[in-house]
Amino acid sequence: MIGTKLACRDRKGTSRKGKSCFIKSVMHGECNGCSLQMDEVLSSVAEKIKNFAVIYVVDITEVPEFNTMYELYDPSTVMFFFRNKHIMIDLGTGNNNKINWALKDKQEFIDIVETVYRGARKGRGLVIAPKDYSTKYRY
Amino acid sequence: MLSVLLLGCNFQATLADSFLADLDELSDNEADVLEEENNDVANMEEDIDGDLADIETLNYDDLDSVSKLQKSQRYIDIMQKVEDALEKGSHISNQGMVLEDDPEYQLIVDCNGLSVDIENEIVIIHNFIRDKYRLKFPELESLVHHPIDYARVVKKIGNEMDLTLVDLEGLLPSAIIMVVSVTASTTSGKPLPEDVLQKTVDACDRALALDTAKKKVLEFVESRMGYIAPNLSTIVGSAVAAKLMGTAGGLSALAKMPACNVQLLGAKKKTLAGFSTATSQFRVGYIEQTEIFQTTPPALRSRACRLLASKATLAARIDSTRGDPLGNAGKTLKEEIHKKIEKWQEPPPAKQPKPLPVPDSEPKKKRGGRRLRKMKERYAITDMRKLANRMQFGVPEESSLGDGLGEGYGMLGQAGSGKLRVSIGQSKLAAKVAKKFKEKNYGSSGATSGLTSSLAFTPVQGIELTNPQAHAHQLGSGTQSTYFSETGTFSKIKRT
Numbered sequence: 001m002i003g004t005k006l007a008c009r010d011r012k013g014t015s016r017k018g019k020s021c022f023i024k025s026v027m028h029g030e031c032n033g034c035s036l037q038m039d040e041v042l043s044s045v046a047e048k049i050k051n052f053a054v055i056y057v058v059d060i061t062e063v064p065e066f067n068t069m070y071e072l073y074d075p076s077t078v079m080f081f082f083r084n085k086h087i088m089i090d091l092g093t094g095n096n097n098k099i100n101w102a103l104k105d106k107q108e109f110i111d112i113v114e115t116v117y118r119g120a121r122k123g124r125g126l127v128i129a130p131k132d133y134s135t136k137y138r139y
Numbered sequence: 140m141l142s143v144l145l146l147g148c149n150f151q152a153t154l155a156d157s158f159l160a161d162l163d164e165l166s167d168n169e170a171d172v173l174e175e176e177n178n179d180v181a182n183m184e185e186d187i188d189g190d191l192a193d194i195e196t197l198n199y200d201d202l203d204s205v206s207k208l209q210k211s212q213r214y215i216d217i218m219q220k221v222e223d224a225l226e227k228g229s230h231i232s233n234q235g236m237v238l239e240d241d242p243e244y245q246l247i248v249d250c251n252g253l254s255v256d257i258e259n260e261i262v263i264i265h266n267f268i269r270d271k272y273r274l275k276f277p278e279l280e281s282l283v284h285h286p287i288d289y290a291r292v293v294k295k296i297g298n299e300m301d302l303t304l305v306d307l308e309g310l311l312p313s314a315i316i317m318v319v320s321v322t323a324s325t326t327s328g329k330p331l332p333e334d335v336l337q338k339t340v341d342a343c344d345r346a347l348a349l350d351t352a353k354k355k356v357l358e359f360v361e362s363r364m365g366y367i368a369p370n371l372s373t374i375v376g377s378a379v380a381a382k383l384m385g386t387a388g389g390l391s392a393l394a395k396m397p398a399c400n401v402q403l404l405g406a407k408k409k410t411l412a413g414f415s416t417a418t419s420q421f422r423v424g425y426i427e428q429t430e431i432f433q434t435t436p437p438a439l440r441s442r443a444c445r446l447l448a449s450k451a452t453l454a455a456r457i458d459s460t461r462g463d464p465l466g467n468a469g470k471t472l473k474e475e476i477h478k479k480i481e482k483w484q485e486p487p488p489a490k491q492p493k494p495l496p497v498p499d500s501e502p503k504k505k506r507g508g509r510r511l512r513k514m515k516e517r518y519a520i521t522d523m524r525k526l527a528n529r530m531q532f533g534v535p536e537e538s539s540l541g542d543g544l545g546e547g548y549g550m551l552g553q554a555g556s557g558k559l560r561v562s563i564g565q566s567k568l569a570a571k572v573a574k575k576f577k578e579k580n581y582g583s584s585g586a587t588s589g590l591t592s593s594l595a596f597t598p599v600q601g602i603e604l605t606n607p608q609a610h611a612h613q614l615g616s617g618t619q620s621t622y623f624s625e626t627g628t629f630s631k632i633k634r635t
Contacts, residue, residue, distance in 0.1 A: 052497045114498045122497065 035076040038102040042078075045106050045113075053113050074100040078110035080113075083119035089116060089127055096126065204269070208260040212506055213546065217249050218352060221359045243501035247367055250356045251392075254385040259352045261286050264346045268293055271339045282319055287350050290343040292319070297340070298330045328336030371452035374476070375429045375447065381426045383451070394452070394459035401455075402426055426451070431476060437557060443476075445630040450476055461545050526550045 042055050060072050070079065082088040088096040103109050107136040111130045113124065119127030208214050224246065265286035272279065272293050283289045291310050299305050302323040307316045313469065361381035368390055372380045386404045387393035393401065394419045405424035423444050426432055435443040452471045457468050490579040529534050534553065539545035 047492065048495050050493075050494050108497070114495075118498050 034102045036077040037104065038078070041103055041106055041109055045109055049110060049113055052117050070097070076100070076102055080120075082116070085120075085125070086127060087116050087120045087127065089129050090095045091129045092132040094134075149547055182567050189498055192285065206260055206264050208256060209349065213249075214256075217246070217253050218355070221250065221356055225355065225359050225362070240486050241361065242423050247360055247363055248389055249390040250360050251385055251387075254353055254356050254360075257356070261346055261349050261353075264342050264349070265289060266340055268342045268346065271331070271335055271342070273328075274335075274357075275331050276323065276326055277328055278322045278326060278585065279319065281320060282315065287346060289347040292347050294343040294347075295322075298378065299335050300330060329491060357385055360385060365466075368455065368458035369466030370457050370463055370472070371451060373466050373469030375426065375451050376429075379425050379429050386425070390459045394456040396452065398445075398449040398452040400453050402444060428480075431473075431480070436484070439480065442483065443480055446479060448474055448538045523551065 009091075012031070039057065040110065042057065046055050060067055066072065070077075079097065090096055092098065094098075099112075106132060115127050115130055163513075203210065224243070268290060269280050271538055275298070277294070279292065280289065283292055288311060292307065294303070295307060295310060296305050302320045307319065310316075311319070361369075361377050364377035364380050364384075368384070371383075376385070383401065383404055384390055384393055387396060387401075401424075403424050404424055404426075406422055421441055421444075423432075423440075426447050428443055429447060431447060432443055434438065454469050454472055457463050462468070527547070529550050529552060530547075531553060535543075536550075537548045537552065540549070
């Protein structure tokens with residue numbers, strides 16, 4: 001889970017580590033619009049949440065060791081780790097382990113990160129996301 | 140006893156009056172008081188007579204008795220010296236000499252006094268001209284305020300009734316010329332007799348002569364300013380420094396003034412009625428003419444004015460004690476002023492984006508107090524709900540749909556509770572207030588609701604009388620233990 005810190009976005013792994021050892025990593029698949037959008041959101045949010053979260057961007061084509069373990073097949077995936085423990089989020093999509101799609105809204109993302117942080121600090125393994133994404137595919 | 144003369148503008152009389160009134164109130168030593176009174180009044184009367192004489196002279200047609208300055212020896216001497224000095228040109232050869240011994244310095248001090256006197260004289264002459272010209276053109280005095288302008292206009296108009304024949308160009312701003320012409324066409328004045336007119340014109344000439352004299356004096360002082368007050372002239376410039384000194388009446392007088400007064404020296408007071416005051420400057424005097432003031436942007440001008448005035452006062456104080464003859468202090472002050480004005484014009488520092496604080500790291504600021512308690516009362520659990528939440532041991536509760544379905548009623552409405560109805564009950568705060576109120580007015584204790592009845596309908600006996608107070612504490616406080624017995628102990632451990 002170790003990449004270089006905040007290098008360029010194209011297929012490069014960048015990791016951002018939280019001060020309270022709160023790690024959140026983003027795995028990148030093929031470099032397309034989806035992952036670029038997610039990248040954009042992450043980079044704009046990184047400064048704001050740096051007091052409690054760090055973002056690592058990892059390119060799964062370069063670091064394929066964890067692809068089977070975490071089932072990393074989508075263009076962009078965001079997973080949350082707190083003190084080396086994987087934290088699950090109930091997003092309503094059915095998959096509590098990760099966020100498979102590109103979020104558009106910065107504030108939404110910050111809210112999710114904050115919720116994860118709060119729950120993880122209390123010792124919860126599963127937190128409930130503030131917004132429900134079950135209808136995500138309905139436009 | 141005393142006859143006090145009351146005259147229109149004679150304030151000495153009213154002063155005497157007030158003194159006498161004060162003395163009248165004293166009850167002891169009437170004799171001494173009377174003597175004092177007489178002496179005071181004697182003096183007052185002399186003064187009053189003096190003033191009477193003055194007022195009468197003002198009513199006289201003789202200009203010379205009013206305006207004595209130009210004939211005075213002092214005036215002639217000083218003017219002569221000034222003219223000589225101006226012709227000689229500036230020379231600064233007396234650096235070794237102490238300032239006070241220098242004859243030029245003495246001359247300058249005299250000049251300052253003289254300029255103040257000239258100004259007073261001009262005012263007196265202005266009054267004289269005005270009184271005389273009132274018969275001809277009374278409205279002119281309210282249109283043209285400045286004494287010298289007034290004198291010029293009077294001289295120009297003379298005895299003329301038709302103002303279209305009089306050319307006032309150059310004497311007044313064109314707007315005022317227009318107003319004057321219009322007013323002149325409807326004036327109620329009549330032409331003056333020849334001798335009065337002559338006297339008036341003489342007075343005007345004298346006023347103008349005094350004005351030119353004053354200008355000469357100022358010019359002279361200005362040329363010597365760099366020598367007299369180097370620090371002050373570095374900051375505000377020699378012309379303004381000379382004016383300030385002239386108006387204040389000397390360098391030491393200027394040094395004694397607080398800075399707020401220095402700011403206002405030379406400020407014009409009146410703007411004519413009918414002209415907008417929106418563009419008239421806030422209170423600035425001669426300071427307005429300094430270079431520093433003119434080069435500051437308009438938004439910062441009031442601050443700059445205050446700054447200039449305070450630093451100028453400091454410089455004047457240094458100069459009055461001759462603390463820095465070379466003018467270095469003035470230079471440092473000027474640098475300070477420049478730096479400050481530049482700093483004011485700096486843009487504010489750019490806004491840094493702040494990162495979010497760690498969640499839950501800062502505890503919430505909980506508020507307390509009466510207001511919050513009252514607010515919380517609205518959502519507090521009522522007694523009814525409390526009863527409904529509890530159950531008696533071994534007694535099945537009633538429910539809304541019967542047979543255990545629906546919402547349970549708990550202890551609400553059960554036999555032996557002694558309450559037929561559970562009222563909403565007063566809140567704790569309201570109870571305190573009600574108690575105080577009752578104790579104050581009725582002297583009774585205990586707050587029972589008016590709807591409680593001591594009769595209870597029971598299925599077995601029908602009606603039973605119960606003591607309503609007995610079950611009042613049924614709900615009780617949470618601290619009394621209902622589970623653990625007060626008397627029972629552990630079986631193996633002896634109760635100590």
